[in-house]
Amino acid sequence: MADKGGVAILGIYNADLAFRAARLPVVGETIAGSGFAVNSGGKGSNQAVAAARAGAAVTFISRIGTDAFGDTAMATWEAEGIVPRVIRSPDDPTGAAFIFVSETTGDNAIIVFSGAAARLSAADVDAAAPAIEAARVFVTQLEQPLDAAIRGLQIARAAGVTTIFNPAPALPFDDELYALCDYIVPNETEAAALTGVSLETEDGAREAGDVLLARGAGAALITLGERGALLHSADRSVLIPAFKAGPVVETTGAGDAFVGGFAAALAGGADPAEAARFGSAVAGLSVTRAGAAPSMPRRAEVEALLAAT
Numbered sequence: 001m002a003d004k005g006g007v008a009i010l011g012i013y014n015a016d017l018a019f020r021a022a023r024l025p026v027v028g029e030t031i032a033g034s035g036f037a038v039n040s041g042g043k044g045s046n047q048a049v050a051a052a053r054a055g056a057a058v059t060f061i062s063r064i065g066t067d068a069f070g071d072t073a074m075a076t077w078e079a080e081g082i083v084p085r086v087i088r089s090p091d092d093p094t095g096a097a098f099i100f101v102s103e104t105t106g107d108n109a110i111i112v113f114s115g116a117a118a119r120l121s122a123a124d125v126d127a128a129a130p131a132i133e134a135a136r137v138f139v140t141q142l143e144q145p146l147d148a149a150i151r152g153l154q155i156a157r158a159a160g161v162t163t164i165f166n167p168a169p170a171l172p173f174d175d176e177l178y179a180l181c182d183y184i185v186p187n188e189t190e191a192a193a194l195t196g197v198s199l200e201t202e203d204g205a206r207e208a209g210d211v212l213l214a215r216g217a218g219a220a221l222i223t224l225g226e227r228g229a230l231l232h233s234a235d236r237s238v239l240i241p242a243f244k245a246g247p248v249v250e251t252t253g254a255g256d257a258f259v260g261g262f263a264a265a266l267a268g269g270a271d272p273a274e275a276a277r278f279g280s281a282v283a284g285l286s287v288t289r290a291g292a293a294p295s296m297p298r299r300a301e302v303e304a305l306l307a308a309t
Contacts, residue, residue: 004161006057007263008135010125010152011044012117012143013062013076014095015069016292020103034103040076040293041097042117043141043168046253050260050282051139052080055299056267059083059131061152062144063116063124069094070116076293085128092116106250120144122151133159136267139259141166146173153180162266166259167194178216183272185221185262186212187255205230206237221276223258223283231276240276243284245305253292258283261302281305 020035040049048060060077064070066088073094077084095115101108125132125148132138138156140149149165156163157180165181167173170193178184188199195211198204199222209220209232219233228242261282265275285297285305 004134004136005267006059006135007048007051007137007139007267008059008061008128008132008156008161009044009048009051009263010061010120010128010132010138010140010144010148011047012042012095012114012120013040013045013064013073014042014097014112014114015039015072016041016097016099018099018101020101022103024100024109035101037291038072039291040073041253042095043143043166043256044139045073045076046256046292046296047139047141047166047260047263048077048082049080049293050257050286050296051264051267052082053296053298054261054264054278054282054302056264057081057083059085059135061085061125061128061131063087063089063092063120065092065094065116066090067094069096083131085131087116087124089116089119092119108252114143117144120148122147124148125151125155129155132156132161135161137162137164137263139164139166139263141168142171142173143169146171150177150180153177156180164259164263164266166255168255170194175215178212181216182218183221183262184212184217184219185223185259187223188225191220191222199224202227202230202239206232209237219272221262221272223255229258229276229280231273233272236273238273238276240273240280243281243305243309245281245284246288248287250290250295251287253295254283254287256292257286257296260296278302278306281309
């Protein structure tokens, strides 16, 4: 493990096209909007940006198109110092998301198309195995095909790399996957869907954690929004408080900020509880600004918040 370093992340990139308006149009109607922005998105890519800004050396494994959005993805990763291990497909577009944001409530409605990333395969992950094996921490989620995620976790586990699995979106998967997870990191909605347990109380969160451990996960790290995050393993159960870094502007990407920050801290040698606290601080800062990837804080900001708390 001494020669390993940094974080390898398998996931998808989406171009987020956000439109702000009073309401969604009905079919056949055109309405005027009050705002528009294009940002980088996709859980895996967001987590990669969060980890890189938190100070980790990051490799990102994915598949994108040979289009303008793909060019934007490459430029985003270059700007953040992220090493891309990506396949550029001439036959599929880069993933994109239409995001409607209500100008009055801030509520949103989203349509996501994964594009080229929907074709990520176990063979693609095998081709990127050296990047996974060289990392100290490996992260994946469920936005790309399940077989690709499983293969990434298998490669990491065989190489002695710490594995983090973010089961988002909450899709069904075989219980055999749990045994590949050093840390499974769901939010409270995902944890409830996976376990059938209500997480309205701290005891409920611990009960859900017990279910995840019984299925084979090494530890459960359940994010609970404003209540913080529960780090639950066989030998300890610790509630990590949420950080309030200022007025909440937008919560999009907060979970990705937490996972990326947690992974970066683990890769840097932090104790799991310390790493979870670092991830919580990253998430607390991210919600004070708009966007997903653009909202991720720099390491100096995180350290300042931790020192002041």
